[in-house]
Amino acid sequence: MASATYTARAIVLRKTKLGESDLIVTLLAEDGSQLRAVAKGARKPSSSFAARLELYSVVDVLCSKGRSLDLVKEARIAASHERLRRDLEHAACAAPMAELLDRVTQAGLESPRLFALTAAALDRLDGAETAQAPAFCAAHLLKALAFSGLRPSLEACVGCGADVADSPPGGSTFLSFREGGVVCPACRPSMEVVAVPAGTVGWCRVLMGSTFAEIEALDVEPSASFSVLRFCQQWVREHVGSKLKSLDFLFTSGLF
Ligand SMILES: [Zn+2]
Structure with a gap:
């Protein structure tokens, strides 16, 4: 048969x-x-x-x-996305995207937005200037986490739901990685929080809320993209289980 x-x-x-x-x-x-x-x-x-x-x-x-x-x-x-295999910087930014999806997807578990998101991200990355590559990686990781049910709460306090205002530039935003997002001043004493530079949370909000075309137009500095990638790594370690090896490679590679 x-x-x-x-x-x-x-x-x-x-x-x-x-x-x-x-x-x-x-x-x-x-x-x-x-x-x-x-x-x-x-x-x-x-x-x-x-x-x-x-x-x-x-x-x-x-x-x-x-x-x-x-x-x-x-x-x-x-x-083909041939450049994502040919250029080391582009390859290093494509690898965490694939590694995350390998970890969070399952046979038989449908999540229809993930494919379109990833195909679009790989297209953009394939055509991106080298300095822009980390921004597309960071945006994809954040969005893929969100579509997989692991969206960080970047605006509403995870303790009480209050809006957490932008901290002044150079200040800190308080986060509970375990509880899933930002924490307001009133809830801070009762939760285990870490101080994250306000700029990092700001860039997470921007990349989460922007299309890839908008991100391309923003010309994001690699240092800003890397701050978001480090956020993603901590997020993945807390909510997926262990770190992404390919992100650790990107952090230590000296490529950007
Ligand atoms: Zn609160």
Whole structure:
């Protein structure tokens, strides 16, 4: 009996070696669920898969249902995002996006906005000037966390719901990473809070509330983007479980 097949548009998040010449590809499907499938022979130089299942590319795949993992039968590139593999700075900013999605998505768990968000972010990153690359990474991480049910509360106090006003430039905003966001002065004594530079929270609000086109026009300084990326790393450690290795690489790489 022929096994059931299906087609899917998906983004390649991760490739893992399997045996001598096969690959397991982890994909973000268009419905936001995670898809893992085996590409037989994909690591052989002669394989047609090798150039068609590249990291960060958007692909159309034909798969057949397997007992444990499905099998990729055919793959076609819809958007290559070639620069995200060629340029070190761009690659370093694409990697945390893929790593986060690998961590927060699951088979069968739909989250339809994640795919469109990520495809748009990768498009922008692919065309971004190097200095802008961290801003697209930071904005994607914040938005992907929000779409995955892990949205930080950046305006309303997590203790009482009161609006937490912008602190003056150079001041601090108080945050509870565990409780999920900013904390007002009245609630501060009863919560475990950390002081974060007001500018960091300000940039988190801007990147969370702006489209990628708006972010491109803002010309965000890498130092501002990195402050948001460090916020994201703490957020991920608290709410996803452990840090993103690729963000640690970005912090220590000296690339920006
Ligand atoms: Zn409060």
